[in-house]
Amino acid sequence: MKITREDIIHVANLARLEMDEESIEKFAVQIDEILKYVETLNSVDTEGIVPTSHAIFLTNAFREDIEKQDYDKDSLLSSAPERENGNYVVPKIVG
Amino acid sequence: MKLYELTIHEAHDLLKRKEISSKELTGAVLDRIEAVDSKVGAYITVSRESAIEQAEMADREISEGKMSALTGIPIAVKDLICTQGIRTTCGSRILENFIPPYDATVITRLKKAGAVIVGKLNMDEFAMGSSTENSGIKLTHNPWDLVRIPGGSSGGSAAAVAADMCLGALGSDTGGSIRQPASHCGVVGMKPTYGRVSRFGLVAFASSLDQIGPLTKDVTDCAILAGSISGYDPSDSTSVPKDVPEYTSYLSEGLKGLKVGIPKEYDAAHGLDPEVSLAVKNAVKVMEKLGASCVEISLPHTEYAVPVYYVIAPSEASSNLARYDGVKYGFRDKEKKSLMDMYRSTRSKGFGAEVKRRIIIGTYCLSSGYYDAYYKKASQVRTLIMRDFNKAFDICDVIVSPVAPTPAFKIGEKSDDPLTMYLSDIFTLSANLAGIPGISVPCGFSKGGLPVGLQIMGKHFSEEVLLKAAYNFEQATDFHKRKPEI
Numbered sequence: 276m277k278i279t280r281e282d283i284i285h286v287a288n289l290a291r292l293e294m295d296e297e298s299i300e301k302f303a304v305q306i307d308e309i310l311k312y313v314e315t316l317n318s319v320d321t322e323g324i325v326p327t328s329h330a331i332f333l334t335n336a337f338r339e340d341i342e343k344q345d346y347d348k349d350s351l352l353s354s355a356p357e358r359e360n361g362n363y364v365v366p367k368i369v370g
Numbered sequence: 371m372k373l374y375e376l377t378i379h380e381a382h383d384l385l386k387r388k389e390i391s392s393k394e395l396t397g398a399v400l401d402r403i404e405a406v407d408s409k410v411g412a413y414i415t416v417s418r419e420s421a422i423e424q425a426e427m428a429d430r431e432i433s434e435g436k437m438s439a440l441t442g443i444p445i446a447v448k449d450l451i452c453t454q455g456i457r458t459t460c461g462s463r464i465l466e467n468f469i470p471p472y473d474a475t476v477i478t479r480l481k482k483a484g485a486v487i488v489g490k491l492n493m494d495e496f497a498m499g500s501s502t503e504n505s506g507i508k509l510t511h512n513p514w515d516l517v518r519i520p521g522g523s524s525g526g527s528a529a530a531v532a533a534d535m536c537l538g539a540l541g542s543d544t545g546g547s548i549r550q551p552a553s554h555c556g557v558v559g560m561k562p563t564y565g566r567v568s569r570f571g572l573v574a575f576a577s578s579l580d581q582i583g584p585l586t587k588d589v590t591d592c593a594i595l596a597g598s599i600s601g602y603d604p605s606d607s608t609s610v611p612k613d614v615p616e617y618t619s620y621l622s623e624g625l626k627g628l629k630v631g632i633p634k635e636y637d638a639a640h641g642l643d644p645e646v647s648l649a650v651k652n653a654v655k656v657m658e659k660l661g662a663s664c665v666e667i668s669l670p671h672t673e674y675a676v677p678v679y680y681v682i683a684p685s686e687a688s689s690n691l692a693r694y695d696g697v698k699y700g701f702r703d704k705e706k707k708s709l710m711d712m713y714r715s716t717r718s719k720g721f722g723a724e725v726k727r728r729i730i731i732g733t734y735c736l737s738s739g740y741y742d743a744y745y746k747k748a749s750q751v752r753t754l755i756m757r758d759f760n761k762a763f764d765i766c767d768v769i770v771s772p773v774a775p776t777p778a779f780k781i782g783e784k785s786d787d788p789l790t791m792y793l794s795d796i797f798t799l800s801a802n803l804a805g806i807p808g809i810s811v812p813c814g815f816s817k818g819g820l821p822v823g824l825q826i827m828g829k830h831f832s833e834e835v836l837l838k839a840a841y842n843f844e845q846a847t848d849f850h851k852r853k854p855e856i
Contacts, residue, residue, distance in 0.1 A: 283730065290688060290733040291695070291710075292726055295477065306731055308789055313677040316747050319754065326749030327756060329578050329608070330805025331565045336607035350471040356702035356855040363697050366709045 276314075321368035372619060373398035374534045375853070378443050378591040379539055385432055385442050386745055392432070392442025396425035396486050399444040403489070403535045407856045411510045412520075414449050416489040417456050424486040424713055431484055439594045439618075443486030445657035446479040446536035448527050449490040450497060452571040460525075460573050461493040462506040464720025465700045474571020475606065476582050476599045478542060483598050488536055491526030495722045496691065497547055497575045499523050500794055503785050504724040511781070512554060513854040514820055517822045518778040519550030527585045528555035533856055538586040538595050544579045545679055546773070546798025552585050553773035553823025554850065558592045558840065559585040563831045564805035565610035568603030576686035577608075579679075579802040588850050589811060589841040593617035596833060605754065614829060620834040621841040626661035628734050628839060630654065634670040643776040649814030649822040650772050653843060660842050667762040667769065671755045672800065678755065679799040681735050681748035687725075688732025694720060728789060744781030756804045759827075768839055769827045771797050773810045777820035797825060807833050811840040812849035821849070833849070 280303045287294050294302070348361060357364035373395050376384070384390045407413050421444065447453060450460040452470035454477075459465045474482070480487065494504035502510045502525025508531060510525045512518040513533040520529040524541030528762055529552035531539050537648065541548040542631060543561035552559025560583045567582045584595035599776055602611040632654065637647065658664060696716035698703030703715035720730070721782035735744035784791045801808040806827055813824035824843070828836045844850050 278734075282734065286730050286734045286737065289737065290503075290692075290729045291713045292721075292729065293714045295704065295724075298726075300725075303732060305727065306734070309680060309731060310744075310793070312789060313681055313748075316674060316677050316681075316751055319671070319674060319751050321747060321750035321754070324750040324753050326746055328749055329421060330756065330803065331563070331608070333565070333608060333610065338604065348390055353471060354468060354569050354699035356696060356700070356704070365697055365807060366385040366707055368675050369503055370711050 278303055278310060374402040374826070376537065377587045378594055380539050381443055382439055385434040386437060390790060392425040392428040392461050392486060393422065395442065396421055396444050396488065399488055399536060406533055407535060409511065409856055410513055410529050410531065410533050410535070411508050412526040412535055413446070413489045414459055414492050414493055414507050414526070415457050417487060421486050427550070428484045428486060429739045434484050436692040439482040440480065440598055442486060442536050443722060444486045444488045445480060445586055446488050446491050446527065446530050446539045447477065448493050448541045449511040449540060450537070450573040451476060452573070453487065453490065454515055456487070458490065458573070459507055461495040461507055462720065462722070463506040463701060464694050465746060466507070466805060468700050472571065474566035477571065477750055479599050482557045491530055491539060493526055494523035495725050496521040496573070496687070497542055498687070498724050500546070500791055502526065502786070503781065504722060509781065512778045513856055515555060516776070518780050518820070519554070520777060521554035521774070523547040524585065525551045528552050528559065529624070531555070531557045531585050531587060533855060538584060538591050540582055541585050541598070542582050543577050543802065544683060545802050548583045548585060549798050549808055549823070549825060550774050550795070552779040554821065556821030556849070557585055557587060558589050558809065558811050558850070559583065560592050560596055560834055560836065561801060561807060562596060562600060563807045565608055565805070566600050566831065566833065567607040568609045570603055570605040574594060574690040576683040577690060578686060579683060581754055589619065589837060589844045590621060592628060592809070593621060593837045596706045598842060602688070615834050617834050617837050620838045623838050624661055625657060625839060625842045628662040628768065629766040630662045630664045631656055631667035631762050632664055633669045633672065633769060633771060634667055636771050636797065639775060639807055640793050642772065646772050646822050650770065650824055653813040653824045654770060656843055656846050657839070660846060665766050665767055669758040669762060669800070671751065671758050673753060674751050675799040675803060676792055676796055678748045678803060679749045680731070681744050681794070682734055683754065684728040684732035685735050686732070686746050687729045688729045688736065691725070691729055711783045714839050724788070752803050755800055759800070759804045759806060763829050767828065767835055771798055771825045773823040773825040777816045777818070777822055787826070801827050805835055809836045809840050813847070814844070
């Protein structure tokens, strides 16, 4: 499957990235080359093979549901670029 | 005696005998950074004041007879491990001014052990790269030849250890990012088993592959540092509740009876330099002389490790990096008046080209209609790669191979050719995909004087076997004793 500049524009939009014309062209060529290489995986027979998402066998890590506070709100909020009255501030969303 | 040249265990002995203080040792390291880091460029942040305070505290503990193997030892940390009150950039403009409100678990452990944190080290942005050229902050140069790359992504960590700008360092390894720079800079580096070391406070790149580990001047130091950061942590639900052996106690066991697997596929790997191949073959001969026996093994899916990795890692990254949207931390483009424009502009200005490339690859592979063809297929082949290792470990204890196909290349040589750069990860990626531990130990020099590393991989949670094998090899050779002239 050939990666087109339209694919790059579509996916960049999904990922909330802006790209100029030059980057779109460059990425289309580079990513097409990378994904062509990835497609060598099609020569491997994976019929009935269970996919692995995690290399170590672990079941769910349960713990008691006990309320605790590791960090105070102000210290966590202190990293935010804009904040007000204990809240994160974002640009206006609803018109 | 130059204090900054000491290993961790040598410095520990001197501190214990009160022949030196941590304040002197830390001061010597800070002066060394001032003297050579303008050439090497390993540090993003030097935490001089807090380091001196920690050194004074360590000296008080030592005088009270309270001492661990790391008390008063200057350690530096890759800049994607959160350090409370010390800027943590991940090598990215988007986190250029981020000061974490908490310590990663490995930092809490180091502090508890009395270590002195001297600063934060350069890296490829969000650990995506093999040369540290993708850092959004600065370039790092290989101490053995300043026109060359130090490797990556933990290039700052490896260069700082090689140039004696810290006694040991922490890095992280998602596809070789500890082992490959260790190999290129002539130091020891280990990626522990997935789940051995807590990832709490490690900024996530690819969560099913990332693991923190040590970079050190010798194998004994690697065992000490690995021991201090390993162990179960309830704050990381993927950390494994399993006791950590006293790694240093295994080192002096000999290699008699150790079965060393040699993968037959590795010799044919793309672009393997004959000098690297020869250094590794000679290393195997040394191990045989020490009592190990060799057996040929097969890892038939080796050639698929690169394509599997470059689907899985970018897919996980595209999801992990969605959090950098200018709201909770880091850079925000405050000029933009709508939320969507603010997201787009913040991310586009904050991320560098390689990070964007991988976000796009990952988003594409996970997007509707392509998931089965890419992500699912890659995850199935990942299973086959793991089965290859399981089968191999039925007949051998460890597997040896090169770390990187060539010694360190020149800065700029591959930076505009992502696929060629990805192919150089062929020997290291599989360990992350399979979750197994791997160590890089110096095993030779090229004719041009560049270090070459030997990789030793083992079964899950067999770090003590890798350390033992690496230690015996190291003690039989003197590659680890050479130092670069800067």
